Amino acid sequence: MPKLCVNVDHIATLRQARRGKEPDPVLGARICERAGCEGIVVHLREDRRHIQERDIYLLKEGVRTKLNLEMSIAQDIVDIALDLRPDFATLVPERREEVTTEGGLDVLKEKERIEKVVERLQEKEIKVSLFIDPELEQIKASKEVGTDFIELHTGRYAHSEGKEQERELKNLVIAKDKAIELGLKVNAGHGLNYQNVSPVAAISGIQELNIGHSIISRAVFVGLEKAVREMKEIITVGSRQ
Ligand code: PXP
Numbered sequence: 001m002p003k004l005c006v007n008v009d010h011i012a013t014l015r016q017a018r019r020g021k022e023p024d025p026v027l028g029a030r031i032c033e034r035a036g037c038e039g040i041v042v043h044l045r046e047d048r049r050h051i052q053e054r055d056i057y058l059l060k061e062g063v064r065t066k067l068n069l070e071m072s073i074a075q076d077i078v079d080i081a082l083d084l085r086p087d088f089a090t091l092v093p094e095r096r097e098e099v100t101t102e103g104g105l106d107v108l109k110e111k112e113r114i115e116k117v118v119e120r121l122q123e124k125e126i127k128v129s130l131f132i133d134p135e136l137e138q139i140k141a142s143k144e145v146g147t148d149f150i151e152l153h154t155g156r157y158a159h160s161e162g163k164e165q166e167r168e169l170k171n172l173v174i175a176k177d178k179a180i181e182l183g184l185k186v187n188a189g190h191g192l193n194y195q196n197v198s199p200v201a202a203i204s205g206i207q208e209l210n211i212g213h214s215i216i217s218r219a220v221f222v223g224l225e226k227a228v229r230e231m232k233e234i235i236t237v238g239s240r241q
Contacts, residue, residue: 001239002188002201004232005039005068006032007212012042012050025051026058028224033065035228039088041210043070044077046094053080060084068210070131073110073117082124089121090129090151090187090210104133104153107141115145122146129187134168134175143182150179151187151210154200158191169199180205194218194231198238209235 011025029040040063042051059067066087071077072094081089091114093105107114107130118128129149132138133156142150152175157168172188179186188200189210200209211231218227 001236002206003038003208004036004228004235005041005065005187005189005208005210006037006215006228007041007043007070007189007210008032008216009041009043009050009212010216012052012055016050025055026062029059029063031224032228033063035225036232037065037228039066039068039208039210041068041070041090041212043092044080046072046074046077056080056084056086060086068129073113078117078120081126082120085124085126088127088129088149090131090149091117092131102155104131104135104138107132107138107145111141111145118146122148131190134171136175136178139175139179139182139184142179143184147184149185149187149207151189152176152179152206153190154188154192155190157200158193158196165196169203172200173203176203176205194234197231197234198241201235201238202241 008025008028011023011028014023042056044051044056068088068090069081069086070090070092071081073091091105121128127148129151130142130147131151131153132142133153152172157165157172160168176186186206187208188206192209192211193214215227215231
């Protein structure tokens, strides 16, 4: 069964709406862990639109499961990650004007830069994951740059319907199989919610699902602890199908 890791960025989005102190994503992380999540994920974006440096250092101290820092390969962000030493670092593409991380990393195109960043992070005993689209060329390139994990971008699956969604689900399975065959460990995430997560949870061999927006959105109505528990329950049931 895949583990549930909760991305708490959007607790910070709410806080930054008033540039104040609440709600605090650090407290949110504690509640997610109490509800049974198996990891906390945050994205320190270059524009600091939600998570701040203060958050990641407090999370590093407080997180009892594991901390996964999503990050671009910009020099100043890499320097922060090397200083922070989270358990995991997930390299993601980043464009300032995007609403959220829109596509996967182009590992083929940026092979040399990515390889150097992977190496520097691993030297500090940080496990590295690359957020990529479910495409064979990207998986092969990921293996070549020496990453430990890949995270398959589930956005195309999440944003499609019917036959097209079935095709995207098959793509995820094919990509996962290829990655495992090459010796990579596989996570998945982006756009997963209470309605669409089950078929992804049922894919054997995926280690972790990283889910943020849908859980934080549901938390507004039912509370964070319940929102996390409900997602865990759906993943548990879905993984048995
Ligand atoms: N995985 C990665 C690499 C991401 O960038 C994000 C979004 O920050 C997520 C998972 C979570 O996506 P969502 O908020 O749509 O659940």
